[in-house]
Amino acid sequence: MRKILIIFGVFILLCFGIEQKRHFYALSDDKYVTVWKRWGDICYIIPGKYYGITVPDNYVKTSNVSYVGIIYYDGKIIVDGGAECQFINSSPNNMIYNYKDNEQENDSLFTEKRGYYYYYKKNFNVITVDIRYPYATDRYGKKL
Numbered sequence: 311m312r313k314i315l316i317i318f319g320v321f322i323l324l325c326f327g328i329e330q331k332r333h334f335y336a337l338s339d340d341k342y343v344t345v346w347k348r349w350g351d352i353c354y355i356i357p358g359k360y361y362g363i364t365v366p367d368n369y370v371k372t373s374n375v376s377y378v379g380i381i382y383y384d385g386k387i388i389v390d391g392g393a394e395c396q397f398i399n400s401s402p403n404n405m406i407y408n409y410k411d412n413e414q415e416n417d418s419l420f421t422e423k424r425g426y427y428y429y430y431k432k433n434f435n436v437i438t439v440d441i442r443y444p445y446a447t448d449r450y451g452k453k454l
Contacts, residue, residue: 334359335446335454337382338435345439345446347374353441355380357387357405368406371396375442379409381420382435388416 333345344360347353355370355378372378372395379390389395390409397408409416420436421428430436432449439446446454 331444332360333444333446335380335437335439337380337387337437341382341387341435343380343387343437345441345444347441347444351375355389355406355439368399368404370406370408371398372441377438377440377442379430379436379438381409381430383420388420390416 331347334342336342342359344356351374353372353374354365356366357368360366370389372391376391381388387406388409420430420434422431430449436449437446448454
């Protein structure tokens with residue numbers, strides 16, 4: 311019986327470790343963002359380095375196969391994601407914002423058109439995150 315409990319305990323710990331897969335990306339020297347992939351095709355993007363086991367007050371909920379741009383500007387974290395992004399800001403000290411809320415203003419401020427495509431300007435703290443594989447690139451295209 312004791313063997314079964316030990317095996318069960320190890321299994322639970324392994325599942326918990328896999329469930330809690332997090333990646334931390336630097337937006338500037340002292341500002342970070344946490345990308346927390348969870349089971350059930352759920353990913354949370356959270357301001358700062360987040361180590362908790364419950365979901366915090368301010369986050370973006372998206373799919374585990376999303377591709378998002380994250381901009382750090384004027385003390386705010388602005389997330390440029392697809393339609394599947396859900397923004398939850400239930401705390402008064404909100405730091406995370408939806409790019410699409412002010413899309414026209416944000417486009418003129420953060421992007422430039424080259425040929426047929428729009429690119430983020432190089433003079434802002436911008437990272438792009440491919441959540442599926444998880445990796446991120448900085449504003450110069452260098453892998454973080």
